[in-house]
Amino acid sequence: MTDFFKYQAAGNDYLVIDPRHTDFTVSPETIRLVCDRHRGIGADGVLYGPLEEPRAGAPVPLALYNSDGSDCGRSGNGLRMFALHLAAQEPGGWADGREFTLRTAAGECPVRILDAAAGRVEVGMGRPSFDAADLPLLDEDDTPYRGRAVSVPLTVDGDRLIVTCVYNGNPHTVVLVDDPTPRLARLLGPKIARHPRFPQATNVQFARMAGRNVMELEVFERGAGYVTASGSSACAAASAARELGLCDGRVEVRMPGGSVEISVGADGRVTMTGDAEQVAVGAFAPALRARLGRLATATAARAATAGAAS
Numbered sequence: 001m002t003d004f005f006k007y008q009a010a011g012n013d014y015l016v017i018d019p020r021h022t023d024f025t026v027s028p029e030t031i032r033l034v035c036d037r038h039r040g041i042g043a044d045g046v047l048y049g050p051l052e053e054p055r056a057g058a059p060v061p062l063a064l065y066n067s068d069g070s071d072c073g074r075s076g077n078g079l080r081m082f083a084l085h086l087a088a089q090e091p092g093g094w095a096d097g098r099e100f101t102l103r104t105a106a107g108e109c110p111v112r113i114l115d116a117a118a119g120r121v122e123v124g125m126g127r128p129s130f131d132a133a134d135l136p137l138l139d140e141d142d143t144p145y146r147g148r149a150v151s152v153p154l155t156v157d158g159d160r161l162i163v164t165c166v167y168n169g170n171p172h173t174v175v176l177v178d179d180p181t182p183r184l185a186r187l188l189g190p191k192i193a194r195h196p197r198f199p200q201a202t203n204v205q206f207a208r209m210a211g212r213n214v215m216e217l218e219v220f221e222r223g224a225g226y227v228t229a230s231g232s233s234a235c236a237a238a239s240a241a242r243e244l245g246l247c248d249g250r251v252e253v254r255m256p257g258g259s260v261e262i263s264v265g266a267d268g269r270v271t272m273t274g275d276a277e278q279v280a281v282g283a284f285a286p287a288l289r290a291r292l293g294r295l296a297t298a299t300a301a302r303a304a305t306a307g308a309a310s
């Protein structure tokens with residue numbers, strides 16, 4: 001039995017768990033355990049799918065989870081990994097130029113495998129929204145913030161920051177800073193991510209334009225913490241920079257783990273291009289499988305009790 005396929009993109013790592021190969025049961029507890037870097041396999045999240053047997057021309061559904069077990073609407077890096085996984089599963093192996101559509105809880109994303117050997121994939125990430133209601137973002141008096149959340153003041157620990165919020169399948173909050181560092185992201189990231197003005201939390205990006213079309217980026221993700229790269233974060237930060245007139249339509253986004261190319265069309269539609277690679281294929285050892293089984297049984301019992309009570 002192959003229980004998992006592990007992929008990474010610029011150091012952002014995901015487990016692909018393909019129900020066609022394993023009897024793994026999804027629950028917040030089992031996701032947390034497999035993502036645990038000490039007790040499990042270790043990853044920033046899980047890509048679970050395909051949820052239906054892929055059919056020619058039909059979008060391929062998958063579910064995404066963060067390492068803390070929460071749902072993740074969309075992952076830019078994860079979609080590139082999942083596209084490579086599907087291509088590698090095809091009889092005959094990888095297929096350059098192959099185009100198909102992935103469907104997540106946040107909608108459909110067209111993907112194109114540009115260079116299978118290099119793991120280079122292009123993903124259509126759609127048109128983001130700057131509407132505060134989509135994040136959602138609250139005003140200082142706890143009522144819904146009205147309108148576009150572009151260059152909004154946000155007070156964190158007594159300091160007034162200016163942030164731009166972007167929803168592209170996930171909520172993102174972009175802060176322009178002079179010096180984005182991992183230290184800053186680890187320190188300020190969690191305070192913004194769980195700020196009371198973001199009732200559903202937010203991913204946080206610290207960005208600096210290093211040139212007209214080059215951005216340096218540090219990311220703190222809700223649900224996964226500090227990461228060395230994030231695809232949807234790179235898209236959100238590039239969209240914010242475009243909106244603020246700080247770049248043209250194509251931006252190289254450099255993160256500590258690696259770079260992605262983002263293009264923002266005249267209509268705001270975003271396309272991301274970057275690499276990903278498979279790093280491991282494996283099976284759960286008996287002890288881990290047994291713990292996962294116990295967690296799955298506890299989840300099923302809880303669901304049955306809740307069902308009986310309702």
Ligand SMILES: N[C@@H](CCC[C@H](N)C(=O)O)C(=O)O
Pocket residue numbers: 012066071072073074075076077078170171203221222223224229230231232233
């Ligand atoms: N790593 C991802 C983004 C993950 C999304 C996030 N943690 C959320 O729940 O919003 C990427 O590469 O895009």
